[in-house]
Amino acid sequence: MIQCDSNTTSCQLPGMNCGQLYNLTVTAQDGVCDNSKAYLNLQSAPCSPTSVRASLLCSSNSVAVTWERASGAMSYRAVMVNEIHDFECRSSVTHCDIDDLLCGQTYNVSVFGLDDFCTSVESDRAYVRTAPCTPQDVVVDAQCEAGAIVVSWSPNPDAESFQVEAISNTGVRLACASNGTSCSIENLPCGYSYNVTVVSIRDGCESKPSPVVETASAPCVPRNPSASLDCVTNSAWLIWDDSAGALSYFALAEGVGGHTSNCTSVSSQCAVPDLKCGTLYTFHVTAANNYCTSNHSTTFQLETGPCALSEISAETQCHSDIILVSWEMTEDSPLYLVTAEDDEDKDNLLSCNSSTSYCEVRGARCGIEYSIIVSASSDKCSSLRSPPKKIRTAPCVPSDVTAVASCEEKGAVVSWAPSKVATSFHLTATARDGEVRTCNNSVNRCVLPDLHCGQLYSISVSASSENCTTQPSFPVDFRTAPCEPSGLEVDLQCETNSAILSWHPSEGSAQYFGFAQSEGGDMLRCNSTSTSCTIQGLECGAMYNFFIEASDGSCFSSSNSSVLAGAAPCPPATMRTKVQMIDGAPWVRTWWTPVDCSNVTYLVEIEGRIQNNPQTLMEVSSYWVERPYFEIPMPCSTAFNLTVRSRNSAGESEPSHVVTMSTVPCPPQNVTYTGNSQVAELSWEASVLATTYTVYKVSQAGRVEVCSGPELSCTVTDFDPDSTEVTASNAFGESLPTTDFTGPVLNRRRRDLRASEMIGSAEQNLGIPQITKIKVIGDSLYVKWNLVKHATEYRVIVHEKNAIQPTVVMTVDKDSYTVSDLKPRTSYCVKLSATNIISQSNFSTPVCRTTGPPE
CATH class of the missing domain: 2.60.40.10 (Immunoglobulins)
Known part of the structure; x- marks a missing residue:
């Protein structure tokens, strides 16, 4: 039993045992009567796990952790910690595995017991070392002469030993072991390749293999070499059996006097050239791969033909198929045979006969190196035989001339078939606009940068050797990249948020690409094979940089010119306009549907003819306003055209459609009457733009129409000048009344009436604010x-x-x-x-x- 006493509402119970379930009772004491109540069970913290063990699972480099069950524990947490990393696993049983560990590390392993609320104290610690690390920096040194390989690697203090394995291309496994940083595998058979790996070992646990390093033993010695003599060229044609493991072969001929010649081949045959006549040569062949060279084959000997004739001379002329061969004549040789053999095409054999000291060999082809021999009979290896004489004919006219566009260089790369005899080439490129470009090179290639755009160039090439230059090759046409299109115009279509781009055609263009780049760098584009295209998706109010590039299918033109334009708003699509009288003066009021664009302001513009007279013109406009309406005072009897523009930061729109109207007529002038108060005839001058005139009788009760029409006169009964007025009207309203009358009895101005009374029943939609x-x-x-x-x-x-x-x-x-x-x-x-x-x-x-x- 454990207890604690307190004068407050809490206390601590000391010395509780781990993993125990306690029955908790609280007793209230006053010294006389005690009141006890058991009201809950209390579970103490779980005990620490015991017998903790950690075992390395070498193949997966993971650790299996085990322990004894701990009282009060519902689950467990195993922790592996060292100075660098920490790992953990959780389990409801008494074991778990920790995976993906680092190699070559030592960890402390401990286990904690867990319940729903508490964690036990740490268990006793166990220790474990992970698998050794893979050997690094593996190097294989092939010891070709010894038939061995030496494998080395960087030191690894975590390993006890190392195992090297070499697997041949036939699957044979060879191995060696070492406690240091190298070991050797000896007695390798010839002609095998090997994949070499190394593993580290500690306590019987192996690391992962190192990356594969390739090597090979020496190739086997070539066998059964033999040779045949080519008397014309004084060369020897060697053949032998293929050698296992060989990638190439080297054949060597050593003459008695010290002269040597050789050839190299990737197959089992080659020709040893330029042997001296009348010399005994010893031949052998060696095989090689990327790592080793074999011992040489068995040797054999071959003697070249004797040298009876002295030195010969041979020459050829430019653009000629004749080779002139001359020599010193010998006694008792009535006939000489001259042969000329193509060094690469043995079937190309030319000859001529002569009884003198020279002979012309005809039919020589351009661009060929010939070996020439003079002999005294048809037996080319007879005793009367000259040493071979090498001669090169004039180069051929360059063929297979091709020109490929070089877009980055704004030019072309020109190439042609190579020549064995040409020492230099001269290229000429002539454009239709007269530009001439040249290039001199010793190889069969020229780069022509920065050619004129949109031009058709004619390209030809000539070849030279010593003092001979060929005719130019057949011309090849090449068209350069198209020029940048000119005359770019941008027609912004505000209704569709698009722009129609148009330009002048560019020579050599197959297709055009239009671009619109916003201030933020976003790019819109269109393409066309004609000289216009439409870019969609412009943002109203944004500024764009428009430019055009032309393409011929391979290269694009430059794009140095551009047009900066804004996607300005459209003018208002729908407008309404009316004329109303305010304080006795005509006002033109117009309103419109707002434009769907940001930060738009509007400008109303009016062009008018006062009194409809072309000589009295007027122009008036509002200021830029954000609201979709405006009113402007106007003179009477004025015909006018009204438009509205929109604008924002991207620009200003075109004017809207034109509204054609006129203001109300001016009051009739020079009103006169004849007659008397019973019957009077009124007349007046025409008011400009008026279509109807009206005569009213005015009283306190209002005004009554007497007559109305287009006539300029009216008969009035019960006529009183003081209560009579005349107005002019058109489709847009009625003028102020005229109250000045001239007649036989009266010539005066009647009193002014209030403006609201003058306009009578003119419609007023809004009340007057007070x-x-x-x-x-x-x-x-x-x-x-x-x-x-x-x-x-x-x-x-x-x-x-x-x-x-x-x-x-x-x-x-x-x-x-x-x-x-x-x-x-x-x-x-x-x-x-x-x-x-x-x-x-x-x-x-x-x-x-x-x-x-x-x-």
């Missing part, structure tokens, strides 16, 4: 007004009293506004009108206030 408060604050005025139904904004105009031009014109979207920075102690008048997207009310009655001193 100013409810103006407060003077130093040199500022705070203005407040009542809201008008259907109004979205209010136009506030402030001007000095009796001044013509306003001081402040502002558009606000609330019911108050503070006008600041006015002149101190100055009288200002304020008026305002209500407005929305299609209409504007008349202005309110001006209210005036005098500003105070500056604050």
Whole structure:
């Protein structure tokens, strides 16, 4: 039993045994009565696992950890730790494996018991070493003469010994072992290749094999060599049996006087050239591979033909198929035979007979090296035989001339068939524009950089040797990369967010590629075989760099020229315009559908003819605004065309479609009457752009139409000049009334009526806002007004009293506004009108206030 006492609501139980389940009882004591209550079970921490063992699983370089079951443990955690790494495994039984360990390491292994809440203290530790590391830096040295290989590697202190294995190409396994850093495998048979690996060993555990190193033993000695003599060229043709393990062969001829000659071959035959006449030669053959050379074969001897004739001479002329051969005549030799043999084509044998000291060998081909021998009979190895004389004929005209485009060099790479006798080549390339390029080289290749673009070049090559130069080869045509297209024009299609690119054709182009690069580097493209294409997907408001590249299917032209253009917004697609009278003056109000693009502003432009007179033209425009409507005051009787433009940072659109309208006519002028008050005949001058004239009788109850039509006169009964007015109208509205009449009785101006009465029943969609408060604050005025139904904004105009031009014109979207920075102690008048997207009310009655001193 374990107990603890406390005056508070907690205490600690000391000395609990691990892995035990305790029944916990709490007793309340007051010294008289004790109250006990058992209310829970308490599980102590699990015990530490015992008998911990760690065993290396060598083949997988993993460790198997085992232990005895620990009281109270529900699961276990095994941990392997050293100074570099740590690993762990978890298990509900008494063993687990830890995989993927590092080689050559020593680890401390311990195990912990676990339950749902606690971990035991660490168990006693076990120790384990992982598998040794693979040998590094393995090197194989073939000891060819000794028939052995020596294998070496870097030191590995973690290993006790090393095992070397060499597997031949036939599957035979050879091995050696060492405690150091090298060992030898001896008595290797000839003609085998080997794959060599090394493993490290410690306590019977082997590392993974080292990477394979290839080697081979010496090839076997060539057998059964023999030779035949070529009397014409004084060469020996050797043959032998193939040798196991040989990659190449070397044949050597050693003359009695010390002269040597040799040949090399990858097959079992070769020709030893240029032997001296009348000399005894000893021949042998050796075989070789990448690592070793065999001992030489058995030797044999061969004697070349005797040298009875003295030195001969041979010469050939440029562009001739004749070889002139001459020699010193000998006694008792009535006939000489001259033979000329192609060193590479033994069937190409030429000859001539002569009884003198020279002979012409005909039919010699260009570009050939001939061996020439003069003998006194048809037996080429007879005693009367000259030493061979080498002569090269003139080079052939270069053939197989090809020109390949070099896009990086902006030119061409020209090549042709090689020549055995030519010492230099001269290339000429002539363009249609007159440019001539040349190249001199000793090999069968020339690079022509930076040729003129879009040109057809004619290319020919001539070959030279000593003092002989061939005719130029048959011309080969080559067309250079196309020139950069010129005349690039960009037609931006704002409706489709596209651009139509057009350009002038480029000589030699098979296809064109158009590009649009944004400021962020994104690239859009199009291609075409004609001189235009369309780039889709432009972003409205973005700037693009447009350029064109031409291609002939192999190379692209340069692209140094470009056009910078922005994907400007379209003009408004739908517009509406109307003319309305405000304060007795015509105002043109236009509104439109907003353009679907970011940060767009708009400009309204009007071109008009005042009084429809071509001599009195007017141009007026708004300022750039963000809202989709604007109104502009206009003179009466003015015909006009109205357009709207859009713009943003990418540019400005074309004008919208033209709206053609006119303002209301001016009031009729020079109204006169004849007659009396019972019946009077009124007449007036025509008002420009008017289609209808109307005469009204006006009273306090309103006005009544008397007559209306296109005529310039009207008969009125019960005529009273003071209550009569005349207006002019067209499809866009009615003019202000004329109230000045001239007649036999009266010649006066009747009183002015309010503007709202003058325009009669003209439609007003919005009410007039009324100013409810103006407060003077130093040199500022705070203005407040009542809201008008259907109004979205209010136009506030402030001007000095009796001044013509306003001081402040502002558009606000609330019911108050503070006008600041006015002149101190100055009288200002304020008026305002209500407005929305299609209409504007008349202005309110001006209210005036005098500003105070500056604050």
